[in-house]
Amino acid sequence: MLIESRRRAYLSAMQVVHWLPRAELPFAAPSRPELLLPVAPVEDLEFEACPAQPAPSAAPAAPQARAERPKIEIPRPGSAPKPAAKPVEAEEQPPAPRPVRVPPPRFALQLLRAGRCLLLVELATGQPFQSRDPSYLLLKDMLRAAGLPDAPQLIGEPVRWPLLVRGNMDQGPDAARDFVQGFIAARLEEAPCACLWLIGLPAIRYAGQAEAEAYYQELKVDLLGDAWALPGLELLMDEPQRKADVWKAMRQLMARWKSVK
Structure with missing residues (x-):
């Protein structure tokens, strides 16, 4: 009603x-x-x-022809509206997906030379080694155990990544790997080495193209030759039981740099 x-x-x-x-x-x-x-x-x-309204009259007005009303379609309950037809060009040429931008990795590496070996060491704090740093003292102990000079020579400044704070330059993982490997390859051209020590996960990842599963193993790296993957110095100090695995692997590789005269 x-x-x-x-x-x-x-x-x-x-x-x-x-x-x-x-x-x-x-x-x-x-x-x-x-x-x-x-x-x-x-x-x-x-x-x-x-x-x-007709004029007042005693006789009834004759009915006029009714005009046809426009037909209005009312959707019934439960019926879905028909989707509008899409242009053919939109179906044939879908929009290209936007590339996912990978954030640049962050690490700091120091290259050193001890005898006929090169050492690429992760700097956990990002700062260069100091003579009394516990991590540097542990590195000297490892070199003495390997029969190498315990006063390694620093080669250049630490490699810090990303290189630029601003800018559109690609600084993703692939660019970081190419830069680190190119830096080491240039040093090897100046003076070859018997074995490249990769100490720390960033060194293994961006120089040896491997992950943590490669700890204590020998790697064959294109352009860089033979390499040895080791846990970081900070990790060895936090988990001393890993030193036994380092010593076991070192005894098998020691002849490589000792036999070179």
Whole structure:
């Protein structure tokens, strides 16, 4: 049951200016006398649009031909609307996915020379070695156990990555590997070595192209030759039980740099 205000809103939405109910409507405003003239019966519709108000006359006005109303499609409940057709070009040429930008790795490495061996050592703090650093004292002990000079020579400044704080230059893992390997290869051209020690995971990853599973193993690296993968000095101090594995592997490789004269 509709109230008068809602009924008029529905009729305005249907663009019905004049209308006449078939029966008396509850809560409806009083009808004007000129609208109570007889009209043609309507079977399917509740309301009928009426023409403009005719002049008062004793005889009933002849019904005029009704104009055909535009057909409005109302979606039924449960029926999904039909999707709009997509252009053919959009289907044939999907947008290219954006490349995922990998953040640059962060590490600091120091290259040293001890006898006929080169050592690429991870700097856990990012700062150069000091003579009384516990990690540097551990490195000297390892060199003495290997039969090498315990006062290694620093070669250049530490390699810190990323190189630039700002800029659009690629500083991802691949660029870091190419830079570290190129730096070591240049030093090997100046003076070859019998074995390259890779101490610490960043040294193993970006110079030896290996991961932590390669600890204590000998590696064959393109452009760099034979290498030996070792845990970082800080890790050896935190987990002393690893020193036994280092010593076991060292005894098998010691002849490599001792036999070179």
